[in-house]
Amino acid sequence: MFAYIRAGFMRETEYLETPSWRRETGETFRLAWPLVLANLLQMGIYMVDVIFIARLGEAPLAASGLVAGLFGLIVWSLSSLSGAVAPLIAEAIGAKGPSLRPVRRATRMALWVAAVTGLLGMGLASLLGPVMRATGQSPDIIALAIEYNSLVIFSMVPMLLASVLRNYVSALGWPVFATAITALGIPINAIANYAFIFGNLGAPEMGLTGAAVATIITTLITLASYIAVILIYPRLARYRIFYRFWRPDWIRFWLIFRIGTPIGLTVAAEAGIFSAAAFLMGRIGAAELAGHIVALNIAALAFQVPFGVGQAATIRVGYAYGAKSSDGMKLAGWVALALGTGFMAFTATAMVLVPEYLLQIYVDINDPKNAALIGFALQYLVLAAAFQLVDGVQAVAAGALRGLQDTRIPMWIAIFSYWVPGFGLAIGLGFFAGLEGVGVWIGLATGLACAALLLIWRWMLREQLGLTKRAG
Secondary structure, three states, X not given: OHHHHHHOOOOOOOOOOOOOHHHHHHHHHHHHHHHHHHHHHHHHHHHHHHHHHHOOOHHHHHHHHHHHHHXXXXXXXXXXXXXXXXXXXXXXXXXXXXXXXXXXXXXXXXXXXXXXXXXXXXXXXXXXXXXXHHOOOOHHHHHHHHHHHHHHHHHHHHHHHHHHHHHHHHHOOOOHHHHHHHHHHHHHHHHHHHHHHHOOOOOOOOOHHHHHHHHHHHHHHHXXXXXXXXXXXXXXXXXXXXXXXXXXXXXXXXXXXXXXXXHHHHHHHXXXXXXXXXXXXXXXXXXXXXXXXXXXXXHHHHHHHHHHHHHHHHHHHHHHHHOOOHHHHHHHHHHHHHHHHHHHHHHHHHHHHOHHHHHOOOOOOOOHHHHHHHHHHHHHHHHHHHOHHHHHHHHHHHHHHHHOOOOHXXXXXXXXXXXXXXXXXXXXXXXXXOOHHHHHHHHHHHHHHHHXXXXXXXXXXXXXXXXXXXXX
């Protein structure tokens, strides 16, 4: 890590307006891999929760999955909203003008947005009980989920603040800090889960709610770590993002909302269909829901790679957008698409050829009590493999368009794709055609494929649509 920091891979004054394919591939890879690793490590933190909670049984695992469905939907959406700070920082740096003040003010307002929306998000997450009752979940699972949810919601605001700081260090070319800080969270979360779920290390035995305590502890330490790094490391500290933190910049505040709201709604449209799928699975049965949760975690783990490449695409395209380099925008986007899609071909192959090895990360595949869960998860993994490529394409294409600050039309593409052909087929095939969980997963794959086709079409027409023209 320290050699990486000494060498550096991208300084805010070094953007090359007409990079070669080779150089762009190298720059994108060097920016993407710490983001990908940080995303995978973040999933690792959630995996720790699933692994420990799974030891409590099917009902606690199902309850935690439903909580994660709504809570994760809100956190992902709101963090994507305030994450609009990344293309704003990238544009300011790519423009090669004085960037200290615009970067500082954009980051400060993003933190404001995160705090305000986080409080609203806590209120939305508190509606879990009515949502579960309205969707016909089991009373026992509802009781467990409400108890868990009532505590875990207090981690939301620090999660969103940490997400803004992660975007800040990444857009300035230092995503390695995000990787290191996220890595720190895994052992902290594991120790806290071990202590509070089962009553070890002198802690009270709290069962499922102990996992919520572990999440809060991990989130607070993560936020504190970002603040410490930003204050200590000179290249990050020089922007003085906490200076006069109370002073508003309403123009940038509302700009983040204008750019970020469509991003948040896009993420809500995608994450929402997966959350809704969990509730559909809950109506089918507890074993189907548990199998769905495990299979979806594996698919989500693979998704973190193109998601990280998409984040890198936002920054790289944003640098070129700020520099008004049409060739740079084109190259950055296509290189990122090639990297993200190539990896998803590999993960799709693994899901088809060695699914048992992937499943045993989460559950004991030799335990007879897990037989039904594993049987359903194996079915769903085959379908997950089918949508790996299109999932990678839509993630990276959306990231590249965000680098152009093009977020409104991609939002409508996502809403249509996931909720009309996607959710429509999930309900139709799952409940009316008798395919149950398999039908739900076919619907998910269809929604992702539709989004991928429409987003890549928009990226290809970026010049004709005037998306590459930057004012100023």
